[in-house]
Amino acid sequence: MLAHQISRRILQSSWTRAGAAWLFSMIGLAGSCCPVHADERQVQRGKYLVGIVGCGDCHTPGHFFGKPDLSRALSGSEVGFEVPQLGVFYGSNLTPDKETGLGNWSVAEIVAAFTRGITPDNRELSPAMPWRGFSAMTAADANSIAEYLKTLKPIKNAVPGPFGPTEKPTSFVMKIVPPSN
Ligand code: HEC
Incomplete structure (x- = not known):
């Protein structure tokens, strides 16, 4: 199986999508918390x-x-x-x-x-x-x-x-x- 097909499979898993959503929300929180920004x-x-x-x-x-x-x-x-x-x-x-x-x-x-x-x-x-x-x-x-x-x-x-x-x-x-x- 080609590498891009594997990565597409991984992305298609709903667990991974939930994980990605969580990760991005944490990045969003980090972005809004700090006065430095x-x-x-x-x-x-x-x-x-x-x-x-x-x-x-x-x-x-x-x-x-x-x-x-x-x-x-x-x-x-x-x-x-x-x-x-x-x-x-x-x-x-x-x-x-x-x-x-x-x-x-x-x-x-x-x-x-x-x-x-x-x-x-x-x-x-x-x-x-x-x-x-x-x-x-x-x-x-x-x-x-x-x-x-x-x-x-x-x-x-x-x-x-x-x-x-x-x-x-x-x-x-x-x-x-x-x-x-
Ligand atoms: C059309 C020319 C011109 C522009 C455009 C201009 N200045 Fe000036 N600025 C002067 C001159 C001439 C003086 C000195 C005035 C005096 O000694 O009475 C001065 C003085 C100052 C001073 C006083 C500093 C000191 O050591 O006394 C500050 C602060 C300053 N300007 C900030 C700015 C800022 C910030 C901008 C842009 C938002 C700006 N100026 C745009 C001509 C300009």
Whole structure:
């Protein structure tokens, strides 16, 4: 008898089917019991949201030169936005580096920054960072993003600034230029 015929016979036995049903139900239980799985789902959701929202556009080096350095994704931009009368602001390092990134920020502090524009030292983020739009995000989605950022590899990269309206920026600047006639 050929091997596949034997295995078909075995599968046709109702005892084996009952056994398989039991086994799958146990796998199902194992899948729903463990918070580890829930966290992983949350982190994957955060990764997905960061990708489609495009946080990396303003927070990844090289992006505005058309060559994002994905080996240092989300570790901060060398190109700042000039906001008239306010100054020049650089997309900061969102990796968990303790000195130059978000390593010392709690999930709640990260969420407060990108959904309410408030940093732990009580500075209001400039409109260069679209936090007013992000304030419409559900708490679950905002938490997923912060949890995902916490899983990134810490990368040391101190972004320049922020620079006040009279200060001289030390790196590249995107600015609004009046039309020429
Ligand atoms: C259009 C560009 C842009 C996009 C898109 C953007 N950011 Fe930002 N972000 C900035 C800039 C510029 C700053 C610095 C603002 C300032 O210093 O006032 C900033 C600051 C922050 C800060 C404060 C960090 C610190 O060290 O002060 C956090 C947190 C942050 N962004 C998270 C995010 C997340 C998460 C996303 C995506 C959901 C995102 N940003 C999308 C431009 C952007």
